Amino acid sequence: METIEKLFSFINDNAQKIEKEQELTYLDSVLEVLNAWLDGDNVPAGKVASKEDIRKAIQLAILKGMRENAQPNHQMTPDALGLLVGYFVEQFMDSEENDGAKIKLLDPAVGTGNLLLTVMNLLQDRADGVGVDIDELLIQLAAAAADLTEQPVSLFRQDALQNLMIDPVDAVVCDLPVGYYPNEEVAKEFELKSTEGMTYAHHLFIEQSLKYSKDGGYLFFLVPENIFESEQAQGLYKYLQKTVWIQAVIQLPSSLFSNKAHSKSLFILQKKSTDGKPVKEVLLAKVPSMTNKQALEMFFTKVQIWKKEQK
Known part of the structure; x- marks a missing residue:
C-alpha cells in the first residue's frame, strides 16, 4: 500500500x-x-x-x-468489481482452451481504462486490449494509464455504437453505459431498436459487442440488476435466446454501490457457434459481502465445482 x-x-x-x-x-x-x-x-x-x-x-x-467535477459520463468501475470480472475472465478463458495464444479483449465503453487494465493485469501477459470511448479526456487518460502499466492496448475515440475498425475479439468486458441512446438514426440499424421512442444504450452495447466477437467468444457485462424488468426487456430476451448461450448471472453485493437502485449483476454470455454447445446448467450465484472472507471462499469453491460439472 x-x-x-x-x-x-x-x-x-x-x-x-x-x-x-x-x-x-x-x-x-x-x-x-x-x-x-x-x-x-x-x-x-x-x-x-x-x-x-x-x-x-x-x-x-x-x-x-x-x-x-462530477459528470454523468465520467464514472469509473470500482476495483472490487473489476477484480471479480477479471476472476471470471480467467475462469472462462483458460490458456489451454486458447492454445496459449494471446486473448484479444475489447471494452467498448473503456472510459479511463480501469476495468480493462484491471482484467489485463490479472491475465498478466496473456491479453491484447482494445478500447473505445467517445470522451476525449477519458480516452487520453486511458492511453496514459495503458502506457505506464506497459499494457498493449489499442484505443479508438468514437461512438462505439457506430462502425468500428476492429477485428473480431475473443472476449468483451464492459461496464455497460445505462440510459437511452440519443442517436435514433444509428439505433434504427440495430435489431434491438425500440419500436417506440428511444432505445436503451445498454441493449445496443450488448448487440454491438456480439457483432465484434468471434463465434464462441465470451462476453462479461456489468448490467443493471433489473435489466429484464424494463419495457424493452422482452425484445432483449428474445434476441439473446437467438444469439448466445447464457453462462452465468452473478448478483453483486449491494454494498458495492452507493445507491441500491444502481445495483448491478455480472452477466456472462457466449456467442453461439457451430462447434459449441450450451452449458448443462446456467450458473446463478450471489457474491457475498466482500469483507466476509469465509463466505467468499465458499462462493469461489461453488464456481469451481460448477466449472468442473460443465465439462
Whole structure:
C-alpha cells in the first residue's frame, strides 16, 4: 500500500500545482502529470512500481478528479468489481482452451481504462486490449494509464455504437453505459431498436459487442440488476435466446454501490457457434459481502465445482 500512496501523492501534488499554475481542471492536470511521467520529464522517485500499483495510484487520482467535477459520463468501475470480472475472465478463458495464444479483449465503453487494465493485469501477459470511448479526456487518460502499466492496448475515440475498425475479439468486458441512446438514426440499424421512442444504450452495447466477437467468444457485462424488468426487456430476451448461450448471472453485493437502485449483476454470455454447445446448467450465484472472507471462499469453491460439472 505504501508504494500506491507514494505514487498517488506524486500524481496528486504535481496535478494540484499544474491546476493552480495553468488554471486547468484537476483531471486535465492529472493527464499532464501522466504524460510528463511517460516522457521522462518528471518521474516518481524510488524503485520501479508494479503494473497493478501504478494502475491503482492513477485510479485514485482520477477518482478524486471525478468526485470534484462530477459528470454523468465520467464514472469509473470500482476495483472490487473489476477484480471479480477479471476472476471470471480467467475462469472462462483458460490458456489451454486458447492454445496459449494471446486473448484479444475489447471494452467498448473503456472510459479511463480501469476495468480493462484491471482484467489485463490479472491475465498478466496473456491479453491484447482494445478500447473505445467517445470522451476525449477519458480516452487520453486511458492511453496514459495503458502506457505506464506497459499494457498493449489499442484505443479508438468514437461512438462505439457506430462502425468500428476492429477485428473480431475473443472476449468483451464492459461496464455497460445505462440510459437511452440519443442517436435514433444509428439505433434504427440495430435489431434491438425500440419500436417506440428511444432505445436503451445498454441493449445496443450488448448487440454491438456480439457483432465484434468471434463465434464462441465470451462476453462479461456489468448490467443493471433489473435489466429484464424494463419495457424493452422482452425484445432483449428474445434476441439473446437467438444469439448466445447464457453462462452465468452473478448478483453483486449491494454494498458495492452507493445507491441500491444502481445495483448491478455480472452477466456472462457466449456467442453461439457451430462447434459449441450450451452449458448443462446456467450458473446463478450471489457474491457475498466482500469483507466476509469465509463466505467468499465458499462462493469461489461453488464456481469451481460448477466449472468442473460443465465439462
